[in-house]
Every structure is written in C-alpha cells, then in structure tokens.
Amino acid sequence: MIQKVISxxxxxxxxxxxxSIRRNLLRLEAKIGGQxxxxxxxxxxxxxxxxxxxxxxWHEEWIDHNGNRQSxxxxxxxxxxxxxxxxxxxxxxxxxxxxxxxxxxxxxxxxRVRSEIYASI
Numbered sequence: 660m661i662q663k664v665i666s667x668x669x670x671x672x673x674x675x676x677x678x679s680i681r682r683n684l685l686r687l688e689a690k691i692g693g694q695x696x697x698x699x700x701x702x703x704x705x706x707x708x709x710x711x712x713x714x715x716x717w718h719e720e721w722i723d724h725n726g727n728r729q730s731x732x733x734x735x736x737x738x739x740x741x742x743x744x745x746x747x748x749x750x751x752x753x754x755x756x757x758x759x760x761x762x763x764x765x766x767x768x769x770x771r772v773r774s775e776i777y778a779s780i
Contacts, residue, residue: 688772689718695767707768713737715765735761 685708692707699705703721710716715735723729734745735753742753742761753761 684776687776688768689716691771691775692768693719695764695771707764709765709768710734715761 689706689708692709693699693705695707696705700721703719705720706716706718708716713736715737717733717735718730720728720730731746736743736745740752742758743750744753744757
C-alpha cells in the first residue's frame with residue numbers, strides 16, 4: 660500500500676514538473692513571438708505564440724491615454740477552409756493580405772524560437 664502511494668506521488672511530481680517546464684517554454688516562446696512584429700512600444704506588452712498545430716494566439720496589453728489598462732486577444736485558427744480570426748467570440752476569415760502577414764510572422768516566430776530556445780537542446 661505504501662509503495663503504491665509513493666509511486667503515485669512520484670508520478671504526480673514528474674507530471675507537475677513536465678507541466679511547469681511546458682508553461683515556462685511557452686512563456687519564452689510568447690515573449691519572442693511578441694517581438695517578431697517589431698519594437699514593442701513603451702507601456703505595452705505583446706505575446707504571440709503557437710498554442711497547438713492549429714491555433715495561434717496574439718495578446719497585447721497597454722495603458723490608454725486615460726490611464727486605463729486595455730487588452731486585446733486574437734486567436735488564429737488554421738482550418739482546411741482557411742485562416743480564421745477570433746476576437747471577442749466573433750469568427751471571421753482573414754483577408755489574403757492578412758494571411759500573408761500571418762505567414763511571415765509565423766515563419767519569423769519559428770526561426771527565432773528554434774535558434775533562441777531549442778538550438779542548444
């Protein structure tokens with residue numbers, strides 16, 4: 660009985676450690692991704708990252724001219740029918756021009772993430 664408890668505890672600790680590593684890597688990727696669009700203005704934070712093979716997230720926060728915190732999250736879904744943008748629960752297909760910019764951004768993201776995080780692994 661005690662051996663089973665110890666085994667479960669060890670398995671849970673290992674799972675927690677993997678999850679923690681994954682979260683930390685995702686944070687690093689998001690930070691790098693936020694920089695692929697150029698300089699981030701003072702007072703802003705920006706993240707762009709690959710959530711899974713079909714989903715990308717862009718998140719930006721800033722302080723507006725009245726001193727209020729603002730934020731915008733955009734999720735991009737890659738579907739067989741095309742690229743879909745989701746904002747505030749509204750789904751819409753992206754234009755051809757936006758899809759081209761998205762492709763450039765994801766290419767830059769993968770290049771930087773590979774070289775800055777995973778090259779030494």
